[in-house]
Amino acid sequence: GESVGLHLPTLSVQEGDNSIINCAYSNSASDYFIWYKQESGKGPQFIIDIRSNMDKRQGQRVTVLLNKTVKHLSLQIAATQPGDSAVYFCAENIGRGAQKLVFGQGTRLTINP
Amino acid sequence: KAGVTQTPRYLIKTRGQQVTLSCSPISGHRSVSWYQQTPGQGLQFLFEYFSETQRNKGNFPGRFSGRQFSNSRSEMNVSTLELGDSALYLCASSLGGQVGSGNTIYFGEGSWLTVV
Numbered sequence: 001g002e003s004v005g006l007h008l009p010t011l012s013v014q015e016g017d018n019s020i021i022n023c024a025y026s027n028s029a030s031d032y033f034i035w036y037k038q039e040s041g042k043g044p045q046f047i048i049d050i051r052s053n054m055d056k057r058q059g060q061r062v063t064v065l066l067n068k069t070v071k072h073l074s075l076q077i078a079a080t081q082p083g084d085s086a087v088y089f090c091a092e093n094i095g096r097g098a099q100k101l102v103f104g105q106g107t108r109l110t111i112n113p
Numbered sequence: 114k115a116g117v118t119q120t121p122r123y124l125i126k127t128r129g130q131q132v133t134l135s136c137s138p139i140s141g142h143r144s145v146s147w148y149q150q151t152p153g154q155g156l157q158f159l160f161e162y163f164s165e166t167q168r169n170k171g172n173f174p175g176r177f178s179g180r181q182f183s184n185s186r187s188e189m190n191v192s193t194l195e196l197g198d199s200a201l202y203l204c205a206s207s208l209g210g211q212v213g214s215g216n217t218i219y220f221g222e223g224s225w226l227t228v229v
Binding site for chain 1: 168203214218220
């Protein structure tokens with residue numbers, strides 16, 4: 001069935017460095033992707049999204065890249081800060097316009113001082 | 114404006130009981146969906162409601178049900194609780210219609226359910 005997977009379950013980076021979190025998806029019909037950040041004990045927090053007709057989208061300190069050829073999504077976080085420590089999920093909407101997200105397993109990002 | 118609000122935040126139930134969880138979407142949002150999050154299965158889609166109608170459903174047994182009211186608020190119910198139903202139940206809302214940039218999906222803080 002459809003699935004969204006992450007290449008690395010954990011990622012540790014030095015404060016101030018850039019981090020890249022990767023995600024593979026399998027549903028070629030998906031046209032909308034979202035990255036969420038989840039801190040301990042909280043719900044997923046929206047970070048950035050991208051539609052399938054785009055290759056790249058930038059936000060504040062974050063960039064999402066989409067490669068539809070290899071069904072790959074990545075989240076780049078620039079100049080990481082301690083507050084960036086969390087679990088990051090990519091999600092693929094398969095609801096054909098309606099809400100139906102398929103989530104990856106998540107990557108735990110740890111920022112070292 | 115206020116985000117997605119879920120109540121209760123924490124609850125403990127006994128096997129065999131039933132539970133009802135409530136969700137108030139962001140003001141103006143008409144689509145509400147529910148997800149279950151467990152350490153073993155991750156985040157899994159339960160169902161989605163729009164204008165009081167269920168539009169999408171995940172692969173959960175019939176013990177899991179939901180509904181949406183005319184003010185877009187939603188409830189989900191789990192009957193005959195099992196130990197494996199212990200999870201964080203998350204509600205998400207969006208404007209409705211075609212999801213996408215400018216009409217994205219926002220989550221609440223969740224309801225932690227423990228079944229003993």
